[in-house]
Each structure stands twice: as structure tokens, then as C-alpha cells.
Amino acid sequence: MIFLICTGNEMYTTAERLFPLSRSITGDGTRLTLKILQELLPELKIYGIPSGTRCFDWIVPLEWNITDAYILDASGKKIVDFKQNNLHVMGYSIPIDAIVDYTELNKHLYSLPCQPDAIPYVTSYYSPQWGFCITQHQRDSLRDGKYKVVIKSTLAEGILNYGEIVIPGQSEKEILLSTYICHPSLANDNISGIIMTTYLAKWILHQPRRYTYRILFIPETIGAIVYLSKHHEQMKEKVIAGFVITCCADNGDFSFMPSKGGQSLADNVARHVLKWNTKEFREYSFLERGSDERQYCSPGIDLPVVSIMRSMYRMYPEYHTSLDNLSFISAEAFRESFSIYCKCLNAIEKNNKYRVNCLCEPQLGKRGLFSQISMKNNYLGDSRDLLNVFMYCDGTLDLIEIANQTNLPIERVIKIADILTKAELISVNHY
Numbered sequence: 390m391i392f393l394i395c396t397g398n399e400m401y402t403t404a405e406r407l408f409p410l411s412r413s414i415t416g417d418g419t420r421l422t423l424k425i426l427q428e429l430l431p432e433l434k435i436y437g438i439p440s441g442t443r444c445f446d447w448i449v450p451l452e453w454n455i456t457d458a459y460i461l462d463a464s465g466k467k468i469v470d471f472k473q474n475n476l477h478v479m480g481y482s483i484p485i486d487a488i489v490d491y492t493e494l495n496k497h498l499y500s501l502p503c504q505p506d507a508i509p510y511v512t513s514y515y516s517p518q519w520g521f522c523i524t525q526h527q528r529d530s531l532r533d534g535k536y537k538v539v540i541k542s543t544l545a546e547g548i549l550n551y552g553e554i555v556i557p558g559q560s561e562k563e564i565l566l567s568t569y570i571c572h573p574s575l576a577n578d579n580i581s582g583i584i585m586t587t588y589l590a591k592w593i594l595h596q597p598r599r600y601t602y603r604i605l606f607i608p609e610t611i612g613a614i615v616y617l618s619k620h621h622e623q624m625k626e627k628v629i630a631g632f633v634i635t636c637c638a639d640n641g642d643f644s645f646m647p648s649k650g651g652q653s654l655a656d657n658v659a660r661h662v663l664k665w666n667t668k669e670f671r672e673y674s675f676l677e678r679g680s681d682e683r684q685y686c687s688p689g690i691d692l693p694v695v696s697i698m699r700s701m702y703r704m705y706p707e708y709h710t711s712l713d714n715l716s717f718i719s720a721e722a723f724r725e726s727f728s729i730y731c732k733c734l735n736a737i738e739k740n741n742k743y744r745v746n747c748l749c750e751p752q753l754g755k756r757g758l759f760s761q762i763s764m765k766n767n768y769l770g771d772s773r774d775l776l777n778v779f780m781y782c783d784g785t786l787d788l789i790e791i792a793n794q795t796n797l798p799i800e801r802v803i804k805i806a807d808i809l810t811k812a813e814l815i816s817v818n819h820y
């Protein structure tokens with residue numbers, strides 16, 4: 390098992406490449422992002438859904454593109470420039486080219502008084518309006534007078550794009566990985582999720598696979614709804630565990646967003662891996678959900694989807710501001726989060742329920758197991774571990790539940806189950 394086919398540095402370098410692009414739920418920046426991902430993952434298929442397509446209670450909006458935007462003061466000086474930072478324009482702003490006075494301009498400005506150096510990330514996908522997002526310092530420096538406001542954007546019939554890779558395994562049962570591609574220059578939320586999902590896909594492609602992997606790069610909310618409207622029946626039948634991958638490369642402690650039920654395989658494996666591989670992690674309530682688990686876990690869809698994050702969206706001050714930039718994420722955090730995700734996927738791949746093949750404790754000595762496991766420094770260590778795992782092979786508990794019952798890490802329980810299986814003391818309980 391090679392956990393790290395890539396380095397955190399490589400992931401960070403790719404994040405630097407994607408960071409500047411002006412993404413939204415539709416448009417050229419998002420398309421270019423998918424094209425770059427396709428360079429890294431030639432298996433990625435890019436799909437397009439036309440504006441106006443009805444998906445459950447939603448309609449795919451017009452495609453939004455933007456080439457430039459700025460504010461000039463009365464002297465002609467450019468005081469706000471989209472080309473300096475794409476967060477300066479409210480996402481989905483309608484075009485404008487006008488002279489406005491200060492009072493009118495002020496109605497279209499967004500800033501954060503509590504974070505005077507930060508440009509907020511603001512969108513208005515479904516209510517046509519224009520707006521500029523600036524720092525509070527910039528706003529405080531504005532005076533009465535005339536301003537020229539220019540937003541060179543278009544809203545027109547077009548398409549909503551998303552990317553999908555299906556990597557077949559021995560089984561048709563699926564593991565879902567889903568990330569979102571609609572945020573512009575914001576690093577933890579969510580360049581980090583795009584990069585993590587890309588490198589996990591590259592890793593999965595090189596692993597022996599029991600399960601099939603459905604890996605999605607979609608615009609948040611509308612993309613998930615579009616995708617589910619086409620695939621939910623198949624996904625309900627096949628997906629055994631899913632992860633919304635987001636906010637995974639800042640240096641904060643790990644966070645966990647459970648599925649709605651909180652007791653699925655994905656929940657169990659995530660909690661277990663986080664418990665054994667992090668100093669500490671914080672589990673949030675599903676009531677604090679914020680990403681595409683809102684769709685995946687909704688009634689009638691009911692997929693077992695969780696999120697493993699570092700600092701969770703909304704919970705860190707830099708969230709949805711220009712302070713969530715490349716200096717807020719790190720190669721080391723990428724590496725650590727990647728390792729956690731690989732451990733989860735590996736645990737799911739190896740997870741089974743077992744039943745014993747003999748009643749009462751087996752005689753380990755005659756199988757050469759007792760002497761082997763009683764050796765000092767042997768990886769099995771105490772024979773108690775082996776007998777403890779055996780004790781819970783009652784056909785109802787899976788290895789992750791047994792790992793929790795026996796207070797052992799899942800990797801160790803997998804190895805012990807392998808040894809007990811080879812000794813014909815336990816068998817997979819096919820049910």
C-alpha cells in the first residue's frame with residue numbers, strides 16, 4: 390500500500406496554478422479549471438447541461454462570463470480592479486458601464502467592518518444585480534463625488550459544466566467522492582478540495598480496487614442537484630459511502646461533518662481514522678451542514694455522505710474572504726489530509742463482516758500462531774489482540790466496528806483478520 394504517490398508540495402504547486410482563475414457556477418474560468426484537471430487526470434469526462442434545464446426544484450441559470458471590471462474615481466484613477474483580485478466583483482454581477490455618485494455606488498458595495506483588510510466573497514446567482522466587494526479600508530477612503538463603474542460581464546444562454554470520473558472496481562458498489570469547482574480565488578474553500586479530489590483520483594487509479602469510484606467535480610448546490618437529477622436512482626442503489634471533499638489544506642485541527650443519520654459506514658470509518666491518526670478532531674452536528682451533503686443527504690436521496698475537513702467552512706475567520714488565500718494553506722496540511730483520506734478508503738476497501746469457523750477459543754499453538762504472536766516485537770504483539778478480534782467475529786460486526794470494540798487501529802485489525810482467515814479460523818460472512 391503506497392499512501393503517498395504525490396507529495397504535499399506537488400499538490401500545493403497545482404493549487405497555485407488553479408488559484409487565480411475566475412470560477413463560478415458556470416463560465417470560462419470553471420471550464421478552464423476542468424480542462425487543467427483533465428491534463429492531470431486524462432480519464433476525467435467533462436459534461437455540459439444547457440441553461441434552462443429543469444432539475445428537481447431548480448433551473449440551470451444563464452452562463453456568466455466576465456473579462457474585466459473596475460471603479461475609477463473622478464480623477465480617472467482605478468481604485469478597484471477585478472484584475473488585481475477576482476473577488477472584487479460580486480459573482481454573477483450583471484454588466485454595467487455608468488457614472489454614479491457616491492450614494493449610489495455605496496448601495497452596491499460589500500465590505501467587512503470587522504475584517505477591514507479582507508475582501509468578502511459575495512454572489513448573487515439568482516437575483517440579477519451588480520456589486521463590488523472591497524476592503525473596509527478601501528470603502529472608508531471613498532469620498533463624495535462621481536465614480537465610473539464598469540463590469541464587462543455577460544449573462545447568456547450557455548452551459549453548466551461538471552467533471553466526472555468513474556473508476557471501475559471488482560464490485561458495482563460505489564464510493565462517492567465529490568468536490569466543488571465554483572469558487573474563484575479562495576484557497577481552503579475550495580481549491581484545496583479540488584486538489585485533494587484530483588490527487589485521490591490519481592492514487593485510486595493505481596490501487597487494486599474492490600469498489601467502483603464515482604468522482605465528481607461539480608459547481609456547489611446547483612451542480613449537485615443537476616447531477617443527482619440524472620443519477621440519483623443509480624447512486625441510491627450503489628453508493629455505500631461518500632465524501633464531500635472541501636476545506637482540507639489549512640493548518641487547523643481536523644473537523645468532521647457526519648451524514649444525516651450519523652451511523653453509516655462513511656461515518657464510522659471517518660471517526661475511527663480521525664481518532665487514531667489526529668491529535669484531536671471536532672465533530673460538528675449535521676445541523677451545521679453547509680456543502681453538498683445538503684443535497685446528498687436530503688430526504689429521498691439519503692446517501693451516506695460525510696466530510697473530513699481541517700477548519701470547516703464558516704468556522705474560520707478567513708472563510709469566504711481574500712484572506713483564504715495561498716498563504717492560508719500548506720503543503721504539509723495537504724499531505725496530512727491526503728493520508729487521512731487514503732486510510733479511510735483503504736479501510737472501506739478491506740472492510741468485511743466475519744464469522745468464526747470453530748466454537749470456543751481456537752487452539753492457537755497448534756497453528757503456529759501462539760508462538761508467533763507471543764514473540765516480542767512481533768507486529769501482532771499480544772495474542773490478546775488476535776483473540777479479541779476473533780471474539781467479535783460474530784457475523785454482525787464489520788472490521789471497523791470490531792476495531793472500535795477492541796480499541797485497535799483498523800490497519801491492525803485488517804492484518805489480524807487476514808491471519809485468522811489464512812488459518813481458516815474465520816470466514817467472510819456473506820450476507
Ligand code: ZN
Pocket residue numbers: 572578702709
Ligand atoms: Zn464556500
